[in-house]
Amino acid sequence: MGGLFVSFEGVDRSGKTTQARLLAQALGDRAVLVREPGGTALGERLRALLKDAAVALDAHAEALLFAAARAQLAVEVVRPALAAGRVVVCDRFVDSSLAYQGAARGLGIDRVLAINDFALEGLRPDVTFLLAVDPSAAAARAGESDRFESEGVRLQRAVADGYEELARRFPERFVRVAADRPVTAVHQFVLRKVQELLAVRARGSAARGATPAAGERAAAAPGDHAPAPQRGRES
Numbered sequence: 356m357g358g359l360f361v362s363f364e365g366v367d368r369s370g371k372t373t374q375a376r377l378l379a380q381a382l383g384d385r386a387v388l389v390r391e392p393g394g395t396a397l398g399e400r401l402r403a404l405l406k407d408a409a410v411a412l413d414a415h416a417e418a419l420l421f422a423a424a425r426a427q428l429a430v431e432v433v434r435p436a437l438a439a440g441r442v443v444v445c446d447r448f449v450d451s452s453l454a455y456q457g458a459a460r461g462l463g464i465d466r467v468l469a470i471n472d473f474a475l476e477g478l479r480p481d482v483t484f485l486l487a488v489d490p491s492a493a494a495a496r497a498g499e500s501d502r503f504e505s506e507g508v509r510l511q512r513a514v515a516d517g518y519e520e521l522a523r524r525f526p527e528r529f530v531r532v533a534a535d536r537p538v539t540a541v542h543q544f545v546l547r548k549v550q551e552l553l554a555v556r557a558r559g560s561a562a563r564g565a566t567p568a569a570g571e572r573a574a575a576a577p578g579d580h581a582p583a584p585q586r587g588r589e590s
């Protein structure tokens with residue numbers, strides 16, 4: 356069975372981490388749960404630097420460090436897991452850089468996309484759940500403040516606007532989920548969508564007569580990971 360690459364996105368404290376964990380638990384052994392930045396030895400070291408408000412960091416340097424952590428994660432974890440037919444569940448991925456560094460920090464979505472295209476060689480999630488909440492309501496949720504959260508609700512609003520633009524730009528993979536609802540309601544919605552996608556994948560593999568072997572997928576060209584079918588937003 357082919358792999359599936361799922362990412363969760365949203366402003367700080369939108370509930371992504373909880374939803375990513377619940378999805379991975381529901382999928383069991385087939386799932387590989389990773390977070391960004393992190394998930395590799397390099398990524399965890401970069402994470403500590405990136406989150407430390409005491410370390411001066413220019414927006415360009417910030418974007419490049421996130422992209423470096425992501426490049427390592429792609430090669431070390433994501434591509435091998437997809438090649439083995441696993442479901443990769445990522446708590447943030449490339450769209451975080453596009454929304455935070457590209458839109459909110461003002462570097463420009465296209466310029467940040469360009470460095471990430473270099474870093475990822477075309478790897479993209481098959482489906483991206485955008486957990487949509489009002490940024491001030493999210494800020495009121497409990498949690499520790501880091502470099503980004505301490506910059507307040509104005510940054511989070513700019514991030515939220517950036518995500519909305521991304522959802523318009525990439526409708527083939529973005530699924531917008533109203534996340535100001537009970538955790539279990541959001542989870543059921545997400546799980547249903549993922550199961551639908553897995554069923555489509557399984558039918559596709561059956562129709563082709565055989566599932567590509569792990570080695571074949573691993574040797575495939577970057578970006579070969581099959582695109583998800585068109586799907587609409589949640590009403």
Ligand code: TYD
Pocket residue numbers: 366367368369371372391392406421447448449451452453455456501503504
């Ligand atoms: P994290 O603890 O993962 O926050 P959350 O639990 O809200 O996801 O911290 C990561 C912070 O880094 C978060 O504020 C978003 C920010 N970030 C970027 O600015 N760009 C990126 O590419 C990524 C992955 C995260």
